[in-house]
Amino acid sequence: HARRLEGVDKNIWVEFTQLTADYKAVNVGQGFPDFSPPSFIQEAFCSAITGGASMHQYTRGFGHPALVKILAKFFGRIVGRDIDPMEDFQITVGAYQALFCTFQALIDEGDEVIIVEPFFDCYQPMVKMAGGTPVYIPLKPRKSTGPALSSADWVLSPEELASNLNPRTKAIVINTPNNPLGKVSLELSVSRFNILFKGNLLNQVFSNCLKCQVKECVKYHLELATSLPGMWERTVTIGSAGKSFSATGWKVGWAMGPGNIIKHLKTIHQNSVYHCATAAQEAVAMGFQREYDTFGTEDSYFKQLPAQLHKKRLRLAECLRSVGLEPVMPQGGYFMITDISSLRKYYVDLNDPSTKDEPYDFRIVKWLIKEKGLATIPVSGFYSPEHRGNVQNYIRFCFVKEDSTLKAAEDIIRQWS
Numbered sequence: 001h002a003r004r005l006e007g008v009d010k011n012i013w014v015e016f017t018q019l020t021a022d023y024k025a026v027n028v029g030q031g032f033p034d035f036s037p038p039s040f041i042q043e044a045f046c047s048a049i050t051g052g053a054s055m056h057q058y059t060r061g062f063g064h065p066a067l068v069k070i071l072a073k074f075f076g077r078i079v080g081r082d083i084d085p086m087e088d089f090q091i092t093v094g095a096y097q098a099l100f101c102t103f104q105a106l107i108d109e110g111d112e113v114i115i116v117e118p119f120f121d122c123y124q125p126m127v128k129m130a131g132g133t134p135v136y137i138p139l140k141p142r143k144s145t146g147p148a149l150s151s152a153d154w155v156l157s158p159e160e161l162a163s164n165l166n167p168r169t170k171a172i173v174i175n176t177p178n179n180p181l182g183k184v185s186l187e188l189s190v191s192r193f194n195i196l197f198k199g200n201l202l203n204q205v206f207s208n209c210l211k212c213q214v215k216e217c218v219k220y221h222l223e224l225a226t227s228l229p230g231m232w233e234r235t236v237t238i239g240s241a242g243k244s245f246s247a248t249g250w251k252v253g254w255a256m257g258p259g260n261i262i263k264h265l266k267t268i269h270q271n272s273v274y275h276c277a278t279a280a281q282e283a284v285a286m287g288f289q290r291e292y293d294t295f296g297t298e299d300s301y302f303k304q305l306p307a308q309l310h311k312k313r314l315r316l317a318e319c320l321r322s323v324g325l326e327p328v329m330p331q332g333g334y335f336m337i338t339d340i341s342s343l344r345k346y347y348v349d350l351n352d353p354s355t356k357d358e359p360y361d362f363r364i365v366k367w368l369i370k371e372k373g374l375a376t377i378p379v380s381g382f383y384s385p386e387h388r389g390n391v392q393n394y395i396r397f398c399f400v401k402e403d404s405t406l407k408a409a410e411d412i413i414r415q416w417s
């Protein structure tokens with residue numbers, strides 16, 4: 001095998017999705033809604049596939065025209081600048097492929113990429129496969145204020161970030177809401193950020209923030225990209241329609257940025273994937289048109305979904321607290337991490353020899369799946385191998401699930417304690 005594969009073969013999704021299926025566990029682990037997407041987007045998909053022969057054939061390789069046009073309009077209105085639909089977008093197979101194209105297009109051997117820890121796990125292998133070196137800057141729970149109860153209490157030190165920047169630093173990856181923590185913004189004010197960093201910014205945003213933070217969250221990202229002179233010119237902003245419309249299986253994503261950077265992502269795309277599914281792009285275009293028309297109103301799904309999530313978040317947090325598990329309340333997204341130190345008392349039960357050399361959180365998660373029928377994700381999987389040892393006391397729950405799923409999870413949690 002090629003050298004680039006060394007050290008990137010392990011993957012928490014491969015491992016835990018399989019285990020969850022094998023044990024038919026209640027799934028509050030992997031991040032996908034187990035309810036249907038809203039009816040308007042399902043209808044959009046149906047009308048796309050019955051919309052004529054062209055919907056079943058290749059479309060423009062860099063992005064279906066209807067989709068890039070409405071995305072340019074949607075994001076352009078938020079930031080008040082013209083975004084060129086043809087030059088400034090690459091449509092991709094989910095946010096995953098947008099990330100892959102970006103790293104492949106921008107990172108050379110020897111380049112360093114700053115990754116804020118904990119991080120969505122694929123950043124590390126993708127940077128390495130591009131020949132780059134990941135440099136990790138941790139979000140740390142604030143000391144002295146007692147237990148950190150909100151993701152806002154997990155902070156990044158601008159000084160630590162600054163001290164890790166050097167001429168080899170090629171990019172900083174920012175993910176809001178942070179997966180797995182749910183942190184919505186970094187302490188870095190936009191102006192501070194500019195002083196610190198003159199390289200590229202890989203800016204990953206999802207629109208599934210809580211309450212009505214969608215607007216603020218998207219705005220935060222776009223402000224990073226636009227409110228400073230020269231920042232748009234070096235920022236790639238990545239999104240996922242799977243997240244926006246609760247349809248993760250459609251795998252439609254995008255990278256947006258200045259044409260002179262996006263053109264390099266296009267080179268990667270045209271030499272690897274080339275086209276993305278036409279009908280799915282057409283349906284997402286219709287969905288965005290609807291969200292454009294209803295933006296900020298009660299009819300907007302980008303407002304309705306966060307309202308639903310708000311209730312589910314409170315419900316899960318209350319359940320965890322009732323059995324002595326202390327959750328870190330997320331400001332956005334649909335994941336919640338919780339401290340599992342108090343489960344140490346069950347450690348004697350972890351007599352599964354197949355996991356004896358694994359981190360504590362991996363062992364607890366496997367025990368929960370196998371013995372209790374409940375699937376979550378170990379948070380040390382969102383850390384670099386170097387730092388994994390220090391963070392074995394958290395597991396991640398996903399709460400974008402039917403109330404019946406949350407109820408089933410609650411029943412298990414309340415029984416075992």
Ligand code: PMP
Nearest residue numbers: 031094095096120179240242253
């Ligand atoms: N990045 C982050 C931060 C994510 O949370 C996810 C999926 N939850 C992805 C990328 C992948 O998105 P997609 O399914 O659109 O490829």
Ligand code: GLN
Nearest residue numbers: 013029030031032179398
């Ligand atoms: N992004 C989703 C999560 O964080 C799913 C990731 C995956 O299945 N690879 O759970």
